[in-house]
Amino acid sequence: MRRNPFNYVVMALLLFTGVASAENRLSLETCKKLAIKNNVSMKNSGLENESAEKIKEAAFTKYFPQVNAGAIAFKNRDPFIRESIAGGNLPVYDGAPANLFNASQYAYFPGLDIDLLEKGQVGYVALVQPLFAGGRIVNGNRLADLGREVSILQQKMTEEEVRLSAEEQYFRVVSLDEKRKTVLRYETLLVTLLRQVEDAFKTGISLKNDVLKVRQKKSEVELNRSRIENGRELAFMSFCQYIGIAYDPSIILTDRVVISDTPETFRVKNEKEAVASRTESHLLQKSVAAEALKTQIKRGEYMPEVSVGMASLYTQFDDRKHDDNGMVFATAAIPLSGWWEASYTMKERVLREKMEANRQKETTDLLLLQIKKAWKDVEEAFRQVGLCETSRTQAEENLSLSKDSYVNGIVDIADLLEAQAIFQKSEEELIEAKVNYRIKKILYLKTTGQRF
Numbered sequence: 001m002r003r004n005p006f007n008y009v010v011m012a013l014l015l016f017t018g019v020a021s022a023e024n025r026l027s028l029e030t031c032k033k034l035a036i037k038n039n040v041s042m043k044n045s046g047l048e049n050e051s052a053e054k055i056k057e058a059a060f061t062k063y064f065p066q067v068n069a070g071a072i073a074f075k076n077r078d079p080f081i082r083e084s085i086a087g088g089n090l091p092v093y094d095g096a097p098a099n100l101f102n103a104s105q106y107a108y109f110p111g112l113d114i115d116l117l118e119k120g121q122v123g124y125v126a127l128v129q130p131l132f133a134g135g136r137i138v139n140g141n142r143l144a145d146l147g148r149e150v151s152i153l154q155q156k157m158t159e160e161e162v163r164l165s166a167e168e169q170y171f172r173v174v175s176l177d178e179k180r181k182t183v184l185r186y187e188t189l190l191v192t193l194l195r196q197v198e199d200a201f202k203t204g205i206s207l208k209n210d211v212l213k214v215r216q217k218k219s220e221v222e223l224n225r226s227r228i229e230n231g232r233e234l235a236f237m238s239f240c241q242y243i244g245i246a247y248d249p250s251i252i253l254t255d256r257v258v259i260s261d262t263p264e265t266f267r268v269k270n271e272k273e274a275v276a277s278r279t280e281s282h283l284l285q286k287s288v289a290a291e292a293l294k295t296q297i298k299r300g301e302y303m304p305e306v307s308v309g310m311a312s313l314y315t316q317f318d319d320r321k322h323d324d325n326g327m328v329f330a331t332a333a334i335p336l337s338g339w340w341e342a343s344y345t346m347k348e349r350v351l352r353e354k355m356e357a358n359r360q361k362e363t364t365d366l367l368l369l370q371i372k373k374a375w376k377d378v379e380e381a382f383r384q385v386g387l388c389e390t391s392r393t394q395a396e397e398n399l400s401l402s403k404d405s406y407v408n409g410i411v412d413i414a415d416l417l418e419a420q421a422i423f424q425k426s427e428e429e430l431i432e433a434k435v436n437y438r439i440k441k442i443l444y445l446k447t448t449g450q451r452f
Helices: 005-023 028-038 040-063 136-202 208-243 271-277 279-300 338-407 413-447
Strands: 066-075 081-085 088-092 105-109 112-116 119-132 305-317 323-333
Touching: 028 040, 028 136, 028 208, 040 136, 136 208, 136 279, 136 413, 208 413, 271 279, 271 338, 279 338, 338 413
Parallel strands: none
Antiparallel strands: 066 119, 081 112, 088 105, 119 305, 305 323
């Protein structure tokens, strides 16, 4: 059987359309991953992490000998040393013991001018190995290691903030999508109602005023839809920029605002343990440890420093032949005059440690209060969802009764429009309540150190 080539073209188009559609659908989890990968805050956090690693590597080099090299060349306007020896007859000892103190012969000395250090060159290479530096090298490396750990914790905290913000922005866009659908349904009802009222007016059953009321309400709904669509476009542009993708109005966000649990399912049993698991608590502990290390480093500045080393020297002065030399040496430095200053500086460092410990306790208490507040917010948001669901159900029943009453001529068009407006408002309030609950939930999960 001969196959029609057109069928292959159609199949290819359908396949391409399916792929494109899949590519334009974004789930919440996908958006979080994109935000972590592309967000500027995460990129800068990664760079901070790398920077802390380089500081750690630099501190480690202090354990090894330090090599220094230097050179100097000079040319004086006048010789640095200039001396003259006058001439004359110099006594000469002839070897006879009797003439030891009484010279019998003389030699003439014409005199001499001595010029030294008019020019010269000096070069050296020195290797110095510190043996004891008051613990500054060891504690400096410990502080660098601590800085690396702090950087990792800060990166984790940044990731939590990015995930939280991505979810908030995601559901802000989703809520506007839901509101737009609700407004479109309302608008469809008004279009149908307007057609019915216009037909009734033509047949003389209803008044012109009824037609004008429906048209006015339809204009209000169209304006509201336009506002929602504009707000959605701006919110989605901002969201695309946040997660690092190009804006495309055809992208569909697949997750909906669904309430499938109760607050008790994710409530923590021990709030103090939850505080201890927070990244902020770990950072506070590192901060206290860092202050203690800084105190140790400062104390080391007032302790003796002992080093050994070796050096190679090259010297050449005036027009003499150059000279190569070498030496080994040991040095010891004791900051005697700094001990007076140290008595005050070390007291200041102790006060700094106490201040950091106080700040840790205060922040821990605030984190505990934050958890309690977050839980109250979750309970309130969940309760609000229940109230809004009840309100929507009642508004739906009221709208159904108003429709029947309008058809039977019991109520006028104004009552029906009011019932529809109440139902529309109840649906929007329910959407907002569900989104608010979702956001309060993830805030609670974050404040209790849970994965979200």
